[in-house]
Amino acid sequence: MTTATSARTMRAAIFEGPGRLVLGERPVPAIAAPDEVLIAVEACGVCGTDVHILADPPGHPAKAGCVLGHELVGRIAEVGPEALDVAVGDRVVVAPNLNCGGCDACKRGLLAHCERFTTIGIFRDGGMASHVVAPAHACHRISDALPARVAALVEPLSCVYNGIEQARLVPGETAVVLGAGAIGLMFAALLRAGGASRVVVVEPGELRREIALRIGASAALDPRAEGFAEALEAALGTAVGADVVVDAVGSQLPAAIGHAAPRGRVLLFGMDARAHGEVPQVEITRRELVVFGTYIGDHTFPATIRLLESGVVDLTPLISHWVGLDELPATLEAVRGDSVVKAVVDLARAA
Structure with a gap:
């Protein structure tokens, strides 16, 4: 594990409060826990939750100062010493909803109702940037054959x-x-x-x-x-x-x-x-x-990945906008109208 990445900067979409999204510079995040990985983000979907977060008054809570983006696909760039079942170079999608595993809800298998529940891209920095840190257990391998704009839709x-x-x-x-x-x-x-x-x-x-x-x-x-x-x-x-x-x-x-x-x-x-x-x-x-x-999928990532990789469901017709990070503010405005069905941000342009 190295932390040299923290000396570099990246452009990111930062939530600064109700109605306020800023495209600014952030340090490339460093792995802080031994079971974490650093991911070079390929693409990140724009979710209706992002629109609700940015409404004034907000329709969904979020942490001010957080990098948005919870629908992401990328490639692992670094791994912590206790990051299991992943390796540098793996292409992964990230299950952004994180649970503690020890509270009563978690013990009952109700992971989405964890007492210490948190979400990448809402309460901790997410994928609307060139890099993001995530726990290794939240990463699921996905085929290189699936286009980034489609792979980013695994989470929703x-x-x-x-x-x-x-x-x-x-x-x-x-x-x-x-x-x-x-x-x-x-x-x-x-x-x-x-x-x-x-x-x-x-x-x-x-x-x-x-x-x-x-x-x-x-x-x-x-x-x-x-x-x-x-x-x-x-x-x-x-x-x-x-x-x-x-x-x-x-x-x-x-x-x-x-x-x-x-x-x-x-x-x-x-x-x-x-x-x-x-x-x-x-x-x-x-x-x-x-x-x-129904709320989030707390166990459905593997089955969803298999479904997309099989070609049984083709989501390509949904993707109306494939944009760069600099286009995100205008795209979010357009999402409130009828011209955008699903927008996905190409983070490779920002790397």
């Missing part, structure tokens, strides 16, 4: 994979996905790959509806269009609703419940601390609905 796809597991989709069932941002599109792709007979995406943006069809949705509907209810019924092939409904926006609880079939499952994934959905409780009771939230 692993979260979606977790949601699909918890939804317990039965092949032949129907599904509705509310919202065709990157997460909604990933849900549509995995639901179809998992055997859903019909996957209907509900999205007002025309571009996103077009991508939904390319990625596997059987129909993509504009909820503002005249005759939407009839079109949804026709797309599902039934008037009773869908077996699985996903709110991939974070503010669509009433609509999600309205589109669910009796004994359907309503998966709430999109997350915004400012959203407060209200529904008549009797609707859930009378129709025997299961309403649940």
Whole structure:
């Protein structure tokens, strides 16, 4: 292990407080713990969480002064003396959500609910820079054949994979996905790959509806269009609703419940601390609905990597913007509109 890297500097995207992102110089980080590795970052995805962090008021907490970026792929440049099962030169993706392993939640296997939970790119420096330090156990090898812009999507796809597991989709069932941002599109792709007979995406943006069809949705509907209810019924092939409904926006609880079939499952994934959905409780009771939230994937990285490497799911159509770090502020502004579906930052340009 060496620490010579700390004498060098790198350009990084730094969160300085609500609404404040600065592109500034930082020392290249040095390995501080014996089980850590230094990663030369290839690419880092822009997440909706990043947008929420930078809102004013914030829709998601983060540590001021932190380098953002938790969807990253890179190559190991240095290893600590106790870093196991990794080597310099390994190409890896990083599971950014770190747990202590010793609290009650961790002992119960609820790693995402660790009492000392922290996240690379939110509460400690992340991947929107040329280098990042991470624990070796958080690193998962990934094929050199997978393009960096696609490999950077392992983290969000692993979260979606977790949601699909918890939804317990039965092949032949129907599904509705509310919202065709990157997460909604990933849900549509995995639901179809998992055997859903019909996957209907509900999205007002025309571009996103077009991508939904390319990625596997059987129909993509504009909820503002005249005759939407009839079109949804026709797309599902039934008037009773869908077996699985996903709110991939974070503010669509009433609509999600309205589109669910009796004994359907309503998966709430999109997350915004400012959203407060209200529904008549009797609707859930009378129709025997299961309403649940899913969060991050705490065990799904290996399966997600295998899925992408196999080519069963192709996320290339999602990636609308492949940008350099200097373009990140403008890209974040555009993300708030409809022109960006998924942006990935090319950190090799900043190395």
